[in-house]
Amino acid sequence: GAVVSQHPSRVICKSGTSVKIECRSLDFQATTMFWYRQFPKQSLMLMATSNEGSKATYEQGVEKDKFLINHASLTLSTLTVTSAHPEDSSFYICSARETPRGSPLHFGNGTRLTVT
Amino acid sequence: QQQVKQSPQSLIVQKGGISIINCAYENTAFDYFPWYQQFPGKGPALLIAIRPDVSEKKEGRFTISFNKSAKQFSLHIMDSQPGDSATYFCAASKGSGNTGKLIFGQGTTLQVKP
Numbered sequence: 001g002a003v004v005s006q007h008p009s010r011v012i013c014k015s016g017t018s019v020k021i022e023c024r025s026l027d028f029q030a031t032t033m034f035w036y037r038q039f040p041k042q043s044l045m046l047m048a049t050s051n052e053g054s055k056a057t058y059e060q061g062v063e064k065d066k067f068l069i070n071h072a073s074l075t076l077s078t079l080t081v082t083s084a085h086p087e088d089s090s091f092y093i094c095s096a097r098e099t100p101r102g103s104p105l106h107f108g109n110g111t112r113l114t115v116t
Numbered sequence: 117q118q119q120v121k122q123s124p125q126s127l128i129v130q131k132g133g134i135s136i137i138n139c140a141y142e143n144t145a146f147d148y149f150p151w152y153q154q155f156p157g158k159g160p161a162l163l164i165a166i167r168p169d170v171s172e173k174k175e176g177r178f179t180i181s182f183n184k185s186a187k188q189f190s191l192h193i194m195d196s197q198p199g200d201s202a203t204y205f206c207a208a209s210k211g212s213g214n215t216g217k218l219i220f221g222q223g224t225t226l227q228v229k230p
Contacts, residue, residue: 006159034217043205044160044220093159095218104150105218107159 003027004096006108013084013115021079021111023094029074030096034105035067038091050077084115119143120208122221129228135193137224139206142187146208150218151180151191154203163204164191196228 003026013019023033031052036044048069049057056069066088068080077096081088093110122139129135139149147168152160166173166180166189173180179192193200204224209216 004159041223041225043222046217046219049217095159104162104165107152107161109159110157112157 004094004106004108006094006111008111009109010112011114013113015085015115016083018080018082019084019113021081021092021094021113023077023079023096023108025075025096025098025106028096028098030077030098031074033071033077033094033096035069035077035079036093036095038093038110040091044093047079081113084113086115089113089115119219120206120221122206122224124224125222126225127227129196129226131196131198131228131230133196133228135196135200135226135228136190137204137206137226138188138190139208139221140186140188141208143208143210144187145210146219148209148216149180149182149189150207151178152205152207152220154205154223160205193226196226198228198230201226201228 005024005026007022011019033050035047037047038044046059047062050069050071052071052074058064066082071077091110091112093107095105095107097105120141150165151163153163154160164175164178164180166182168184171182177194182189206221207218209218
């Protein structure tokens with residue numbers, strides 16, 4: 001089946017630094033990828049929709065200058081958390097859909113970000 | 117505005133029993149309703165999904181029941197096993213089938229006792 005790989009799985013960084021998270025579709029091409037954030041024991045909240053070759057679409061309340069998204073190829077999207085603060089500590093999960101319309105959404109295994 | 121409401125928040129079921137999780141939605145434009153299973157520290161995995169043109173879909177021990185007029189859908193896990201213990205999320209999306217972004221319910225933590 002389709003596999004979405006996220007890297008790193010865990011990252012600890014100091015407040016004020018930036019962190020990049022990679023999301024790759026391993027065996028399929030994905031024109032659209034989605035980035036979610038999940039706080040402990042809570043649901044997944046959509047942050048942004050990443051479209052290959054164009055700007056990402058951010059959900060209301062998500063700071064686009066803080067959460068930089070780049071979708072440079074059909075198999076890779078990156079999320080960069082800039083000037084991270086402790087309140088950015090969360091579980092970030094990407095998802096990708098195969099190019100043909102109607103394909104299911106596959107999720108990566110998430111990245112646990114801890115900002116100290 | 118919570119577009120997809122899920123209940124119960126937590127559920128304890130004995131091994132072999134039936135687990136039932138319910139979801140209700142508001143937006144009649146939603147046309148794709150998947151259920152995801154998530155284990156701690158992992159991403160969600162698609163279990164089963166349904167479209168509004170059918171009232172029920174069964175895959176193994178998992179069944180989705182869909183009531184379009186009531187704007188409700190539910191997940192039934194038959195013969196629940198301890199390995200089913202996880203968090204379950206319903207979701208919905210609109211657009212041409214499942215090409216739209218997914219809106220998730222609040223999640224249900226299921227514990228199946230041996």
